[in-house]
Amino acid sequence: MNFTIEYQNTPFLKTCRVKKDINRLNYRCEMLLTRNSHAIRNKRVLDLASHDGLFTYACLKLGAQYVVGVEPRSNLVSDANENLKSLGCTETQYKFVIDDAFDYLSEVEEEQFDTILCFGFFYHIKNQTELLDLITDIKPRYLILDTFVEDFQLPEAELHGIRRRETKKIAGYMVFYHEDQDFDMASFGSSNLVGMPNKSLVESLLLDYGFKFKQINWNDEDVIDRGEIKDYKKQTRVSYIAETVDS
Numbered sequence: 001m002n003f004t005i006e007y008q009n010t011p012f013l014k015t016c017r018v019k020k021d022i023n024r025l026n027y028r029c030e031m032l033l034t035r036n037s038h039a040i041r042n043k044r045v046l047d048l049a050s051h052d053g054l055f056t057y058a059c060l061k062l063g064a065q066y067v068v069g070v071e072p073r074s075n076l077v078s079d080a081n082e083n084l085k086s087l088g089c090t091e092t093q094y095k096f097v098i099d100d101a102f103d104y105l106s107e108v109e110e111e112q113f114d115t116i117l118c119f120g121f122f123y124h125i126k127n128q129t130e131l132l133d134l135i136t137d138i139k140p141r142y143l144i145l146d147t148f149v150e151d152f153q154l155p156e157a158e159l160h161g162i163r164r165r166e167t168k169k170i171a172g173y174m175v176f177y178h179e180d181q182d183f184d185m186a187s188f189g190s191s192n193l194v195g196m197p198n199k200s201l202v203e204s205l206l207l208d209y210g211f212k213f214k215q216i217n218w219n220d221e222d223v224i225d226r227g228e229i230k231d232y233k234k235q236t237r238v239s240y241i242a243e244t245v246d247s
Ligand SMILES: C[S@@+](CC[C@H](N)C(=O)[O-])C[C@H]1O[C@@H](n2cnc3c(N)ncnc32)[C@H](O)[C@@H]1O
Pocket: 018, 048, 049, 050, 051, 052, 070, 071, 072, 073, 076, 099, 100, 101, 102, 119, 120, 121, 124, 184, 185, 186, 187, 188, 189
């Protein structure tokens, strides 16, 4: 595969704390951004949990008008600033803010961004509905969501056990964990309790928040796994391009 954005020879291979195998980074960029470039080109993009700037950089390469990255870890924001500078990105086209995504989102004005990226973040929080409340208040045209999902299967008997008379159907469930915040890819802040939703809960939430969405198909023939993207192939990690439906 010829990748439009190639992470080989970029500083992200050093600074990225998430799985940084080159094939994985290139495919994540290809599947999440390049193949959805209509949601990036000439758009004002908000990159939540921007880490070391790897996807902010990709958005600029794909022709975004402007990108804001939000990341609470100041060491990662320093890396992001250095990385984009060393790669020659135009400084007036991007900004990294040291902030918690929830705090930042609550200050954003309606329609300030066309596209919001939520990559590798939805399972590092416990208040997914609050996040979606804040995102939908902004009324972005697009939300691109990339997240691990819980694949733990509740036995049918358990599902019946928790069903109540007024319950029409089970929308999904979430498993809670405590994370070790010493890791730079983990949750940040006063609570280290996080919830990982299962796939049907992610989809129920998108529907409930009024999005029309398409799951990104990592099982396309031309997406070759050499072991680095098997989570996407097995759908323990899933991604969606969601669009706000005009009311
Ligand atoms: C698994 S990494 C994902 C990085 C990148 N977006 C990606 O998909 O590869 C999770 C990132 O979320 C950041 N993060 C954790 N809590 C956050 C919060 N409350 N607000 C914004 N970012 C947060 C972490 O510091 C880390 O950079």
